[in-house]
Amino acid sequence: MASPMIEARGISRRFGRRWALVDVTLSIPRGSTTLIAGRNGSGKSTLLRVLATAIRPTLGSATIQGHDLVAAQQDVRGSVNLLGHAPYSYDPLSALQNLQIAARFLEIESNEAVLRPLLARVGLEGRRHDPVSSFSAGMRKRLSIARVLLRTLPVTLLDEPYANLDAAGFTLIDDLIRDLHQSGSTVLVASHMVDRVAPICDSAVLLEGGRVASIGTGSAVSERISSNPDKTPPRNEQ
Amino acid sequence: MTSPRLSRRLPLLFILVGAALLLCGSYIGLFVAPPERMMGEVQRLMYVHVPTAWNSMLALTFAFIAALAYLIGGAWKWDARMEAGIEVGVVLAFLLCVQGSIWAKPTWGVWWDWDPRLTTTAVLLLAFAGIIALRRFVDDPGRRATWSAVATIIAFADVPIVYFSVKWWNSLHQLQSTPQTVSSAFHLPLRMNAFGILFLMIGWIMLRSRIAQARLESELAPPPAATSFSDNAHATAGGHR
Amino acid sequence: MNQLLAALWKEGLLQWNLRSRFFAVAVFGTTSLLLFSFAIGPSAHALRQYSAGFLWLALLLSSTLTLSESFHAETEHRALEGLLLLQASPRALFYGKAIANWLQLAILGMMLVPIMVVLYDAGTTDLFRLAGIILLGSAGLSAPGTLYAAMVTQARAQQTLLPLLLFPLVVPVLLASVKATSLLILGDPMGQTPSWIGLLLCFNAIYWSLCGLLFGRVVEDS
Numbered sequence: 001m002a003s004p005m006i007e008a009r010g011i012s013r014r015f016g017r018r019w020a021l022v023d024v025t026l027s028i029p030r031g032s033t034t035l036i037a038g039r040n041g042s043g044k045s046t047l048l049r050v051l052a053t054a055i056r057p058t059l060g061s062a063t064i065q066g067h068d069l070v071a072a073q074q075d076v077r078g079s080v081n082l083l084g085h086a087p088y089s090y091d092p093l094s095a096l097q098n099l100q101i102a103a104r105f106l107e108i109e110s111n112e113a114v115l116r117p118l119l120a121r122v123g124l125e126g127r128r129h130d131p132v133s134s135f136s137a138g139m140r141k142r143l144s145i146a147r148v149l150l151r152t153l154p155v156t157l158l159d160e161p162y163a164n165l166d167a168a169g170f171t172l173i174d175d176l177i178r179d180l181h182q183s184g185s186t187v188l189v190a191s192h193m194v195d196r197v198a199p200i201c202d203s204a205v206l207l208e209g210g211r212v213a214s215i216g217t218g219s220a221v222s223e224r225i226s227s228n229p230d231k232t233p234p235r236n237e238q
Numbered sequence: 239m240t241s242p243r244l245s246r247r248l249p250l251l252f253i254l255v256g257a258a259l260l261l262c263g264s265y266i267g268l269f270v271a272p273p274e275r276m277m278g279e280v281q282r283l284m285y286v287h288v289p290t291a292w293n294s295m296l297a298l299t300f301a302f303i304a305a306l307a308y309l310i311g312g313a314w315k316w317d318a319r320m321e322a323g324i325e326v327g328v329v330l331a332f333l334l335c336v337q338g339s340i341w342a343k344p345t346w347g348v349w350w351d352w353d354p355r356l357t358t359t360a361v362l363l364l365a366f367a368g369i370i371a372l373r374r375f376v377d378d379p380g381r382r383a384t385w386s387a388v389a390t391i392i393a394f395a396d397v398p399i400v401y402f403s404v405k406w407w408n409s410l411h412q413l414q415s416t417p418q419t420v421s422s423a424f425h426l427p428l429r430m431n432a433f434g435i436l437f438l439m440i441g442w443i444m445l446r447s448r449i450a451q452a453r454l455e456s457e458l459a460p461p462p463a464a465t466s467f468s469d470n471a472h473a474t475a476g477g478h479r
Numbered sequence: 480m481n482q483l484l485a486a487l488w489k490e491g492l493l494q495w496n497l498r499s500r501f502f503a504v505a506v507f508g509t510t511s512l513l514l515f516s517f518a519i520g521p522s523a524h525a526l527r528q529y530s531a532g533f534l535w536l537a538l539l540l541s542s543t544l545t546l547s548e549s550f551h552a553e554t555e556h557r558a559l560e561g562l563l564l565l566q567a568s569p570r571a572l573f574y575g576k577a578i579a580n581w582l583q584l585a586i587l588g589m590m591l592v593p594i595m596v597v598l599y600d601a602g603t604t605d606l607f608r609l610a611g612i613i614l615l616g617s618a619g620l621s622a623p624g625t626l627y628a629a630m631v632t633q634a635r636a637q638q639t640l641l642p643l644l645l646f647p648l649v650v651p652v653l654l655a656s657v658k659a660t661s662l663l664i665l666g667d668p669m670g671q672t673p674s675w676i677g678l679l680l681c682f683n684a685i686y687w688s689l690c691g692l693l694f695g696r697v698v699e700d701s
Binding site: 055074087 | 562
Binding site: 369371 | 633
């Protein structure tokens with residue numbers, strides 16, 4: 001059996017006195033699409049940020065494609081693409097300039113002719129010269145998607161990809177997940193929209209209060225969530 | 239290998255021995271040693287001034303080494319030790335400046351005479367007090383430790399540069415500097431005080447590190463144990479659809 | 480090297496798009512020069528004597544404004560983190576930012592010179608050397624200033640922390656720059672200027688390397 005793409009052992013992360021993740025252990029197979037479900041504050045974003053090496057785990061360890069998150073951080077960054085909550089954009093600059101900066105640091109083609117189709121794909125071609133400060137939240141999200149599309153990497157992490165988007169944007173994300181799945185990429189999608197995402201996922205992980213509450217098929221997890229609508233997660237604080 | 243009881247009492251031991259040495263040394267320096275030929279009684283201040291100077295630099299050097307150790311190894315005890323070293327160093331530097339002023343007023347008629355060593359100490363005092371302030375404003379322990387370690391290294395590297403720049407700056411204006419180490423035959427009180435302050439400082443740093451370590455331990459306490467609320471905590475995501 | 484060029488290009492874009500801020504800082508610097516002269520009084524001789532000190536104090540105070548602002552765009556929407564996740568080199572990011580801050584301060588310094596000439600009747604014909612001193616002094620402020628700015632943007636009470644940390648550290652830069660500028664304006668009979676320039680070069684050599692090395696630890700999560 002092929003070794004898992006992502007292996008997490010006992011990952012815990014605290015912010016001040018609050019533990020956002022507690023003892024998360026997961027094994028994500030190569031090429032699979034996994035839903036990370038859970039309420040607000042359940043730790044979905046934190047988990048993705050830890051796996052993307054944006055933040056370090058307080059306890060525990062993880063490897064992605066065999067590279068340790070902390071010891072081989074640069075290698076992990078070369079394998080993982082993150083569509084995060086934060087837009088990662090420079091407000092004073094235009095959409096095109098933001099993409100060009102990313103392209104330059106990636107040392108790939110950065111002239112307008114090459115990046116324009118990318119912006120067109122996410123529906124920003126007409127506004128490419130406008131400063132990002134004038135963008136709505138949805139447009140910033142589209143720019144982030146364009147940024148992610150600059151690279152094709154083995155692992156893609158999507159943190160609330162549908163947030164702030166309109167119906168056309170939803171289709172954009174659906175297509176993105178489908179394309180990634182078909183190309184054999186390993187995908188983790190953190191989302192509230194369980195009913196939309198579960199059908200296209202191989203499996204789902206439910207987080208509650210920073211801990212792994214259950215792992216199963218998308219429909220099983222979806223059922224569990226809908227059967228416990230009012231349960232508040234425990235507070236992990238000293 | 240010291241027994242646990244002894245290692246707990248060790249800082250107290252250092253402080254007691256240090257205080258005793260300092261008292262004896264100061265007594266001898268104040269009442270037994272003869273007054274210096276040119277300076278008179280005020281010269282007796284050198285018996286505490288010089289040891290304080292040595293030890294404040296020692297404390298800050300210790301902080302620098304602890305900072306390096308933290309950045310390289312990442313062990314939390316080095317952060318605790320660095321915090322202790324900086325605080326003790328700052329207090330000693332402050333005392334040094336006060337002693338310098340007490341010496342300068344009867345000698346030169348002004349409270350501050352821009353002596354290179356003393357001025358460097360004042361700058362150091364402010365630089366490291368700034369690092370203490372930095373630590374107060376950062377809540378996350380990891381970030382606090384890393385940033386203050388970086389700041390300590392940068393401030394410490396500046397010490398010789400500040401000294402030389404003030405020395406050159408001052409050399410045109412001031413013809414005399416503070417008198418050299420006590421040149422009389424009575425090195426005994428000086429040495430006693432030097433060791434006295436050294437032991438006090440070591441005991442003090444040990445106690446302070448302990449306090450810092452205890453605080454770190456409470457900040458870094460592991461997460462609470464799993465309640466019955468969440469089950470199935472460890473599993474492998476299967477490939478089923 | 481490509482990373483450094485990318486960083487410099489980014490800084491160029493940001494500086495160009497935020498050029499109105501520079502104007503505000505220039506006004507601040509000029510106001511400071513004016514206020515200092517009120518502290519001394521209208522004695523032309525005294526003003527000329529201390530003109531170098533005023534220039535560098537004005538530049539030092541202005542630097543706190545430019546430096547603390549320099550990381551605002553990076554942290555507002557986590558742009559810096561975004562670049563780090565693209566495997567961008569932290570060292571290149573530091574040098575790009577430090578060079579941009581350096582040029583900003585140097586240009587500000589040179590802009591304040593004519594003001595100094597007018598207000599204090601303090602000038603020199605050796606503009607080349609004056610420019611050199613301003614470049615070296617600004618560099619000395621910029622390297623540690625950029626490092627500390629990266630720290631304080633993410634901490635609380637940033638406006639207080641930056642000067643608190645930076646000012647004691649750059650005492651040698653202040654001393655050397657003021658002395659060298661003063662000798663240029665008032666005359667240097669004993670040929671001391673080279674030693675002060677030497678000190679500035681030494682400070683810059685140490686701090687541009689040290690801060691570049693340590694920047695990665697400051698911006699990465701720990």
